[in-house]
Amino acid sequence: MTHDIENLPVAVIGAGPIGLSVAVNLLDAGLTPIILESGDRAGSNIANWGHVRMFSPWSYNMDPIAVSWLKETEWVEPVLSEFPTGSELLERYVLPLASHEWVAPHLRLNTRVNSVSRQHHDVLRSEGRDSAPFVVRVSRPEGERDMVVQAVVDASGTYQTPNWLGAHGIPAIGEVAASQSISYGVPNILGSARQRYAGKSVLVVGGGHSAFNALQDLVALADQFDGMRIFWGIRGASVDNIVRSPEADELQERRRLEVYIQELLNTGRIEVFTNIAIDKISLEDSRLVVESRAQQLPPVDQIIAATGFRPDLQLLSELRTSLDPATESPVRLGPLIDPNLHSCGSVPEHGSAELSHPESGLYIVGIKSYGRAPTFLLRTGYKQVKSIVADLVNPEKKESAVEHRGSSCETLVNSGCCPM
Ligand SMILES: Cc1cc2nc3c(=O)[nH]c(=O)nc-3n(C[C@H](O)[C@H](O)[C@H](O)COP(=O)(O)OP(=O)(O)OC[C@H]3O[C@@H](n4cnc5c(N)ncnc54)[C@H](O)[C@@H]3O)c2cc1C
Structure with missing residues (x-):
């Protein structure tokens, strides 16, 4: 220099x-x-x-x-x-x-x-x-x-620059066209984005703690608004490893969230779809229909892409x-x-x-x-x-x-x- x-x-x-x-x-x-x-x-x-x-x-x-x-x-x-x-x-x-x-x-x-x-x-x-x-x-x-x-x-x-929902790292077919009903990242479900999700059917996609946060908040919202359905789509074949942090984890807040999500799964508050690989998202009667492999998921009003x-x-x-x-x-x-x-x-x-x-x-x-x-x-x-x-x-x-x-x-x- x-x-x-x-x-x-x-x-x-x-x-x-x-x-x-x-x-x-x-x-x-x-x-x-x-x-x-x-x-x-x-x-x-x-x-x-x-x-x-x-x-x-x-x-x-x-x-x-x-x-x-x-x-x-x-x-x-x-x-x-x-x-x-x-x-x-x-x-x-x-x-x-x-x-x-x-x-x-x-x-x-x-x-x-x-x-x-x-x-x-x-x-x-x-x-x-x-x-x-x-x-x-x-x-x-x-x-x-x-x-x-x-x-x-x-x-x-x-x-x-969030990741896409699409299975191949590129947008799923129809994802960009449906973007008005998709949130990327961690929306403020109990705050500024409340009206977007209140009383709606919502699909959360992703297996990390952002997804956990979204699921936790959606369940809290569902306690206040009738008629909500909460779906969770993950790439893995099972939900066996929700509680991942060691019991003595110094990041106790992380462990608390994992244990809580496991409880929500045990009590059926969340409907889970495993092996999700989203190929296509279509708008039908203003609801989103997600196709994953040969499977079609129930129509939802909103999707939260917690995909990193x-x-x-x-x-x-x-x-x-x-x-x-x-x-x-x-x-x-x-x-x-x-x-x-x-x-x-x-x-x-x-x-x-x-x-x-x-x-x-x-x-x-x-x-x-x-x-x-x-x-x-x-x-x-x-x-x-x-x-x-x-x-x-x-x-x-x-x-x-x-x-x-x-x-x-x-x-x-x-x-x-x-x-x-
Ligand atoms: C939901 C969530 C929870 C997290 N929890 C934790 C936690 O508990 N503990 C922990 O240690 N970490 C956590 N992280 C991870 C990480 O620590 C944070 O994302 C942190 O904000 C990263 O800091 P950063 O400065 O690298 O990036 P950022 O905080 O993202 O800052 C980047 C800045 O660059 C600006 N910028 C972007 N592009 C440009 C550009 N082209 N020109 C000029 N400016 C630009 C942005 O406006 C922004 O202000 C979490 C992250 C998320 C998303």
């Missing part, structure tokens, strides 16, 4: 908890971040699942340096052993951190990153590549502009990334988190070496670094950030937590199944 490039800021894409952690750690190390956030406030993705109670306690959800900064303000520290909702995480941590006097001047809201490239280099051109700064193309209300930066840390999350998320890689397509073909995470991280290889297993700690790409100065962190794998937890992300920032300060010395600390796993942070 030339001296001039070193004086440029580091672009951080996304002001979620991990993007803000990157900014704090960069500032702490004497580097200058510029945080580019598409929403009109920090933590915009979390706002979409604010009603969901988190599995991890406050002590795992905050960056230690950020906490030390906030403690020097009027901030009231949450009780570390309690489990916040997404809204509480936003109101009590993310937003105070974003408005901290050392962070706020570096934050640009309503600024969507559309693409990133290397100055005067398309992806094909090698000569002088490593010494060229990055160009970040952003769109703001007043128009598009380019920013020139020394490095790029992509912490833009995955919440805005995938990373938006388009904005990095002019850079030399190296991604695991299955998980779409950085290639060395892929085998550590691939759900085909680890069923609810532990994930070894990992550092900047596992998160780097052939494009020097580029990192994907936070939940986006896990690509399609559903097991990311914030505490893992804060460790990623520490390692990446150390790397940006001293690029010669890449940190590999796996190599340095062996393959010992962090039991609490990574002990369980997907948080989503």
Whole structure:
């Protein structure tokens, strides 16, 4: 890197908890971040699942340096052993951190990153590549502009790109046409989306904790409104493994939810369809008819697609990334988190070496670094950030937590199944 490039800021894409952690750690190390956030406030993705109670306690959800900064303000520290909702995480941590006097001047809201490239280099051109700064193309209300930066840390999350319902990873036939009656992610069933589901027949698709949350809330709604039917479609052949977390799981909120869903199944509050692989969704008399393999499911009014998320890689397509073909995470991280290889297993700690790409100065962190794998937890992300920032300060010395600390796993942070 030339001296001039070193004086440029580091672009951080996304002001979620991990993007803000990157900014704090960069500032702490004497580097200058510029945080580019598409929403009109920090933590915009979390706002979409604010009603969901988190599995991890406050002590795992905050960056230690950020906490030390906030403690020097009027901030009231949450009780570390309690489990916040997404809204509480936003109101009590993310937003105070974003408005901290050392962070706020570096934050640009309503600024969507559309693409990133290397100055005067398309992806094909090698000569002088490593010494060229990055160009970040952003769109703001007043128009598009380019920013020139020394490095790029992509912490833009995955919440805005949910997976399809279709069995083959592409939309089921008719899925896009039926999208008005399909919710992707974790709708606020007992709050803002109440009228959408009250008294209706609803199919929840997906086998993870997002589906559990939706089922829990639908049952609570059905206690208040007559005539509801709740269907659950899962890919697996049985519902034998609902209670997956160990009894002494430190993420007790996760275990509680699993036990509750098992009870709901035992008492017949939820009608289950196994071996679901959705081929086609048709609209008949304003209801949705789902075809899965040769089976036709009962017509429903609404579908909730709790089928996970995938990373938006388009904005990095002019850079030399190296991604695991299955998980779409950085290639060395892929085998550590691939759900085909680890069923609810532990994930070894990992550092900047596992998160780097052939494009020097580029990192994907936070939940986006896990690509399609559903097991990311914030505490893992804060460790990623520490390692990446150390790397940006001293690029010669890449940190590999796996190599340095062996393959010992962090039991609490990574002990369980997907948080989503
Ligand atoms: C329902 C649910 C429950 C979860 N529960 C837990 C839990 O209990 N414990 C836990 O540790 N983890 C949990 N997670 C997982 C994870 O910790 C969270 O998703 C967390 O928000 C990830 O933080 P992040 O900063 O990586 O991404 P995000 O919080 O998603 O932040 C990404 C930010 O980037 C912005 N952005 C997106 N695209 C662009 C762009 N092109 N340009 C500029 N900005 C952009 C977004 O607006 C957003 O503000 C949960 C996730 C979900 C969905």
